Amino acid sequence: MSELMTGATAGVLAEILAERQRQNAKWGQQDHDPSTWLMVLAEEVGEANQAVFETLFPTYDKRAAQRGPRTLAEYRQELIQVAAVAVAAIESLDRQDQSPG
Ligand SMILES: [Mg+2]
Numbered sequence: 001m002s003e004l005m006t007g008a009t010a011g012v013l014a015e016i017l018a019e020r021q022r023q024n025a026k027w028g029q030q031d032h033d034p035s036t037w038l039m040v041l042a043e044e045v046g047e048a049n050q051a052v053f054e055t056l057f058p059t060y061d062k063r064a065a066q067r068g069p070r071t072l073a074e075y076r077q078e079l080i081q082v083a084a085v086a087v088a089a090i091e092s093l094d095r096q097d098q099s100p101g
Pocket residue numbers: 044047048078081
């Protein structure tokens with residue numbers, strides 16, 4: 001294990017793998033073009049933004065306030081989803097690079 005690959009890193013990567021598997025079970029193999037992947041990724045980044053924003057400003061949005069307080073744990077989970085989508089986008093790109101023509 002390298003200096004950069006700490007137990008914490010391995011734990012986070014395992015969470016990302018589990019999320020990647022969850023997304024694959026839900027959606028199957030996805031082969032989008034790069035712009036579509038970037039929109040999917042941006043949607044997940046937006047959810048991370050929303051989670052942390054509503055944690056910091058719980059009464060800013062009336063509907064958000066009705067849902068109850070957000071937590072940084074939700075922000076963390078959205079970051080895991082961002083990372084898993086980025087992995088899926090890379091896999092999709094690599095498949096397209098390997099296809100003939
Ligand atoms: Mg999400």
